[in-house]
Amino acid sequence: MSKILAVANQKGGVAKTTTVVSLGAALADMGLSVLVVDLDPQGCLTFSLGHDPDKLTISVHDVLLGEGAIADALLDTEDKVSLLPATIDLAGAEALLLMRPGREYALKRALKTVEGDYDVIIVDCPPSLGVLTLNGLTAADEVIVPLQCETLAHRGVGQLLRTVTEVQQITNPDLQLLGALPTLYDSRTTHSRDVLADVSDRYDLPVLSPAIPRTVKFAEASASGVSVLGGRKNKGSAAYRELSENLWKHWNGGADLVTIEAV
Template identity: 75%
Template sequence: MTKVLAVANQKGGVAKTTTVASLGAALVALDQRVLVVDLDPQGCLTFSLGHNPDRLDSSIYDVLTAGTHAKEVLLDTSDGVALLPATIDLAGADAVLLMRPGREFALKRALAPLRDQYDVIIIDCPPSLGIMTLNGLTAADSVLVPLQCETLAHRGVGQLLRTVREVQEITNPDLALLGALPTLYDARTTHSRDVLSDVSDRYGLPVLSPPIPRTVRFAEASASGSTVLAGRKNKGAEAYQELAEQLVGYWWGGKELATYATHHSA
């Protein structure tokens, strides 16, 4: 059974795209067949996987709005993940889809013929709660919320959780909320730990472990068009590899996901 994971947070700068790219590469290293889908008009995921969005003739936009078959748009990447790329055209997709019935199901329909080819499909939702994010959540089996370990970083979490609940009620009753993934984490500060405790307490949201540490390697990797897993060992790569192993165990081995032990429950 193919697993479809949406990575969503309407706040930008929370390492959402880094999470999609690095988790995808880590899953490939575990012999999973992985497809990543870029739903962000800025095309950051597309760029970080080595493709220039400005030079692409077609993208997920054509699949969602013009009926182009997803297979015609697929790109290979050096990390071994397949990519459905984004271009700036996606900025107009909401307006095009708005006039169509069943607009929230466009991505689910587009991915249907590809599901047999992949073990895992990861959707990089844009930093908004518009029609593209609704499409991502409607197409997914589960959703992961990357969360920056800083004060105010979780101000939009309640809004996102409301959107998830509405999607569960209306377009995707089987959508499961995996939890929050702490990113840009600095273990040396009690502040980072306090933010995690607050999120866990306030929203009753599982906070997944391991937290993803803040590392300069992420910026270097996206600038070079490869993920953080390429090249020398680093803590960021190790954290994503551990998360990938956990997800494989959870999806196909019936294991529980490890959660961050907050001081509240200690």
């Protein structure tokens, strides 16, 4: 059975897609078979992995509506991960799904057909708390919350945590919240540390280690259609490699996730 991880935060600009791309590439480099799923109608994950959403004829939109097989929509990437891409059509799928019974389970049903083919499946949820994000959380075993280390970044975290709780109560009782992943982190500033301390105290939420540093390498990698792991070694790729190793030890051996105890 695949391990399914959702990456969710309704706030944009928190390095959610960067986390999916980088984690997927790091796990693939460890020899694991990885599928990443783009649930954002903007197609940022699809673009970041070197594919033009405007040129695709079949995508996750067709899969969610039962109009196409997931195997027919999958794309290869230079980072050795398989991609279930998104297009702008997905915005329309959200409205159509709302009219269907069992709408929260559409992605879960689709992934059942390929679960045995992958060690890890990572779902990039859109920056909203609509039916697409509910699909991602319902299909997942675990969820992490990327959190930008800036003052206003944690606004809305409480709302997301309430959504996770509701999903656990209604559609996915086995969903586990792994914690917040600090992103765009600058260890030289007390401001970044203060934000993490505030989130940890206010929401009683584990803060995953390592914090992902702020670096221009992420933007450069996204523009070139590959992950940050594809170029020279840098602090961003090193952080995601460490995080992927922590996650795999947790999944494969039951080890406790490494967290930041004091920030």
